[in-house]
Amino acid sequence: MSDTxxxxxxxxxxxxxxxxxxxxxxxxxxxxxxxxxxxxxxxGVGKTELSKAWAAATNRELVRLQxxxxxxESKALYEWEYAKQMLYTQLLRDKLSDLLASTxxxxxxxxxxxxxxxxxxxxxxxxxxPLLRAISSDTPTVLLIDEIDRADAEFEAFLLExxxxxxxxxxxxxxxxxxxxxxxxLTSNNTRELxxxxxRRCLYIYIDYPDTEEELRIVQLKVPDLAPKLAQQAVQTVQxxxxxxxxxxxxxxxxxxxxxxxxxxxxxxxxxxxxxNTLTVLLKYEADVERARRAMxxxxxxxxxxxxxx
Amino acid sequence: xEERIARFIAGLRASGVRVSIxxxxxxxxxxxxxxxxxxxxxxxxxxxxxxxxxxxxPVFDDLFTQYFGQAPPPLLDPQAExxxxxxxxxxxxxxxxxxxxxxxxxxxxxxLLNGQNPTQDELDALADQxxxxxxxxxxxxxAEQIARRMQRMLGWDWLQEVLDNLWEALAEQGMDxxxxxxxxxxxxxxQERLQEQIGEYxxxxxxxxxxxxxxxxxxxNDLMQxxxxxxxxxxxxxxxxxxxxxxxxxxxxxxxxxxxxxxGKLDPKSTIRANLRYNGVPFDVRYRERRLKPKLVxxxxxxxSMRPVAEFFLRLLYExxxxxxxxxxxxxxxxxxxxxxxxxxxxxxxxxxVVLTKLPSGxxxxxxxxxxxxxxxxxxxxxxxxxxxxxLGDGRNNYNDPGLEVLSTINRRARRLIWMNPEHPAQxxxxxxxxxxxxxxxxxxxxxxxxxxxxxxxxxxxL
Numbered sequence: 001m002s003d004t005x006x007x008x009x010x011x012x013x014x015x016x017x018x019x020x021x022x023x024x025x026x027x028x029x030x031x032x033x034x035x036x037x038x039x040x041x042x043x044g045v046g047k048t049e050l051s052k053a054w055a056a057a058t059n060r061e062l063v064r065l066q067x068x069x070x071x072x073e074s075k076a077l078y079e080w081e082y083a084k085q086m087l088y089t090q091l092l093r094d095k096l097s098d099l100l101a102s103t104x105x106x107x108x109x110x111x112x113x114x115x116x117x118x119x120x121x122x123x124x125x126x127x128x129x130p131l132l133r134a135i136s137s138d139t140p141t142v143l144l145i146d147e148i149d150r151a152d153a154e155f156e157a158f159l160l161e162x163x164x165x166x167x168x169x170x171x172x173x174x175x176x177x178x179x180x181x182x183x184x185x186l187t188s189n190n191t192r193e194l195x196x197x198x199x200r201r202c203l204y205i206y207i208d209y210p211d212t213e214e215e216l217r218i219v220q221l222k223v224p225d226l227a228p229k230l231a232q233q234a235v236q237t238v239q240x241x242x243x244x245x246x247x248x249x250x251x252x253x254x255x256x257x258x259x260x261x262x263x264x265x266x267x268x269x270x271x272x273x274x275x276x277n278t279l280t281v282l283l284k285y286e287a288d289v290e291r292a293r294r295a296m297x298x299x300x301x302x303x304x305x306x307x308x309x310x
Numbered sequence: 311x312e313e314r315i316a317r318f319i320a321g322l323r324a325s326g327v328r329v330s331i332x333x334x335x336x337x338x339x340x341x342x343x344x345x346x347x348x349x350x351x352x353x354x355x356x357x358x359x360x361x362x363x364x365x366x367x368p369v370f371d372d373l374f375t376q377y378f379g380q381a382p383p384p385l386l387d388p389q390a391e392x393x394x395x396x397x398x399x400x401x402x403x404x405x406x407x408x409x410x411x412x413x414x415x416x417x418x419x420x421x422l423l424n425g426q427n428p429t430q431d432e433l434d435a436l437a438d439q440x441x442x443x444x445x446x447x448x449x450x451x452x453a454e455q456i457a458r459r460m461q462r463m464l465g466w467d468w469l470q471e472v473l474d475n476l477w478e479a480l481a482e483q484g485m486d487x488x489x490x491x492x493x494x495x496x497x498x499x500x501q502e503r504l505q506e507q508i509g510e511y512x513x514x515x516x517x518x519x520x521x522x523x524x525x526x527x528x529x530x531n532d533l534m535q536x537x538x539x540x541x542x543x544x545x546x547x548x549x550x551x552x553x554x555x556x557x558x559x560x561x562x563x564x565x566x567x568x569x570x571x572x573x574g575k576l577d578p579k580s581t582i583r584a585n586l587r588y589n590g591v592p593f594d595v596r597y598r599e600r601r602l603k604p605k606l607v608x609x610x611x612x613x614x615s616m617r618p619v620a621e622f623f624l625r626l627l628y629e630x631x632x633x634x635x636x637x638x639x640x641x642x643x644x645x646x647x648x649x650x651x652x653x654x655x656x657x658x659x660x661x662x663x664v665v666l667t668k669l670p671s672g673x674x675x676x677x678x679x680x681x682x683x684x685x686x687x688x689x690x691x692x693x694x695x696x697x698x699x700x701x702l703g704d705g706r707n708n709y710n711d712p713g714l715e716v717l718s719t720i721n722r723r724a725r726r727l728i729w730m731n732p733e734h735p736a737q738x739x740x741x742x743x744x745x746x747x748x749x750x751x752x753x754x755x756x757x758x759x760x761x762x763x764x765x766x767x768x769x770x771x772x773l
Contacts, residue, residue: 195562
């Protein structure tokens with residue numbers, strides 16, 4: 001790996017994020033090309049964490065937009081503070097009457113009022129939402145658009161405009177162009193296919209579950225209290241669980257939770273007793289727990305029904 | 311190198327990965343930042359810019375090794391370290407041996423002993439002799455065959471014998487054993503390298519071939535207009551890949567409708583209620599939101615003639631899941647099966663096989679009337695006033711009781727009843743077709759004999 005990519009890796013390491021060569025390289029490219037980075041992969045492999053770490057490593061503010069079904073422009077971009085506008089007109093009613101008192105005809109009054117109209121459609125009454133905040137910020141930001149696959153296709157189309165030019169037009173005010181181009185991260189759990197137009201504008205990275213070695217490094221970094229031998233065992237168990245074709249595979253964050261649980265319980269080894277007690281930290285479906293339990297018992301020479309055939 | 315990258319992108323496109331011009335531009339820019347020295351960085355800069363789909367990554371990796379494998383090294387010059395006299399001696403001996411043997415291996419010996427790389431023209435001529443140009447398209451295995459045949463054309467099989475003779479003769483002539491050993495080794499290396507070069511030549515040809523073939527394929531629009539029955543396996547495969555893009559098109563159309571449906575409809579009731587706390591001053595304006603996502607009940611005929619239609623129907627529906635509130639699916643031939651749970655898996659290919667094998671085709675009597683009655687007794691509660699019911703079938707009932715009253719019951723209960731029939735309207739009512747009696751009991755009837763028609767019909771479901 002070249003030095004520059006190495007620097008990215010080291011910067012992330014200072015934030016306790018272990019980046020593979022793949023992640024570091026693609027992140028470097030995203031930064032250089034000024035393109036959004038689309039990270040896909042199963043839940044809980046550190047996609048969101050990556051953007052947080054990068055924001056902290058580069059000393060930028062993190063602006064987060066969490067997507068959900070029904071998210072629309074007014075929640076993502078900006079909104080007029082209708083209530084505030086209303087309140088101001090009510091409070092300023094006297095002032096307005098004074099202003100209009102000198103006029104003689106209705107047209108004149110309307111003209112007079114039109115001159116002041118801008119007051120009510122100025123940035124004072126603009127409620128910036130994440131996208132506008134990231135764009136209009138004076139300092140460089142990291143914009144995280146989380147779980148874009150949950151938003152509607154309609155919203156995706158709207159995002160395209162923002163992501164390609166980094167500018168938004170507000171009819172009453174005009175076009176706001178980014179002073180500092182934010183670094184954009186998009187994450188997706190792959191629950192639906194994103195539009196090709198959106199993908200075309202992004203660099204793509206698929207983050208999968210880490211292999212044993214990487215995961216062990218992560219566990220040791222984040223839960224240093226866990227004895228090395230136990231950590232090794234724990235990671236191997238989790239890796240084995242992921243092979244089981246479960247409804248929901250244990251994610252890295254769940255591995256870490258489990259590791260912490262092991263520390264708290266002061267476990268000496270991962271035996272069936274400990275597993276029995278803590279398996280629910282890793283697995284969130286009853287069917288999964290059942291399946292895992294049976295697989296573990298099979299490994300220990302038991303067929304899971306209380307008898308052995310040997 | 312540049313040409314090779316361009317070829318690589320063409321190769322990706324030929325293998326079904328969609329790469330736009332903008333993306334290939336990104337790839338060039340990425341390479342300009344990371345260079346091509348570091349192979350891994352180079353691979354990643356190409357991958358992150360060109361591939362936007364996890365399922366295409368294996369294709370990319372496979373092609374990458376094919377296009378950017380180690381370039382075969384050039385041949386060594388075994389005579390570089392020989393004295394002029396020794397060179398002369400070698401030339402003479404080779405000439406003598408060739409005179410004895412005929413000129414079969416002459417070219418090969420020239421290359422190996424002089425360290426002269428074969429030119430493109432020479433390779434072309436050789437490949438032509440080996441019959442490469444007679445083949446319309448090369449598989450990887452065929453490419454290897456061609457490479458082997460090219461070697462044989464050069465007299466590779468004789469080579470070892472000739473060389474052994476040569477070394478012996480040189481030793482007799484009094485060349486010192488050390489030099490001969492050196493020569494031997496270098497020629498052996500050259501042999502390997504030449505083999506690689508020929509292999510690479512054939513591989514290159516295979517890849518170009520694939521790109522050309524892909525470009526020559528029938529445009530997808532033609533395929534979409536062709537009836538399902540007349541498609542062969544490859545066509546079907548291409549259409550399957552097309553389904554996802556079709557679905558995207560349908561989805562954006564539906565999304566647009568949703569947006570329009572939401573615009574500008576004031577909800578007075580909700581607004582008044584929300585603003586009671588502001589003393590009735592409308593601070594908080596509420597708009598009416600129409601739920602336009604349909605609830606769906608589908609009843610599919612999966613008898614032999616209907617299978618392709620049913621497959622593509624399921625595929626499209628699967629891709630459009632997010633546009634539909636809830637789906638219940640039933641399949642029938644002579645009786646009805648609830649296949650909803652089978653379609654809930656993440657892998658559509660698997661799901662379709664499961665559904666189609668649940669009711670294996672064979673000598674069945676398609677009995678729509680019975681299946682409908684079964685539906686009425688067991689599942690009628692799935693249909694309510696917000697449900698769109700879709701029946702996919704040809705309406706051919708083997709002269710069984712058509713079960714018209716059931717269909718009209720369903721029609722009355724449902725929001726809409728849409729019938730999709732792959733047969734041309736002119737054929738309806740002929741033979742055992744009950745379509746003409748079914749049709750008046752449906753709110754809409756569509757002919758869906760090809761993918762284009764199916765797309766339009768499904769767009770109507772999402773309405």
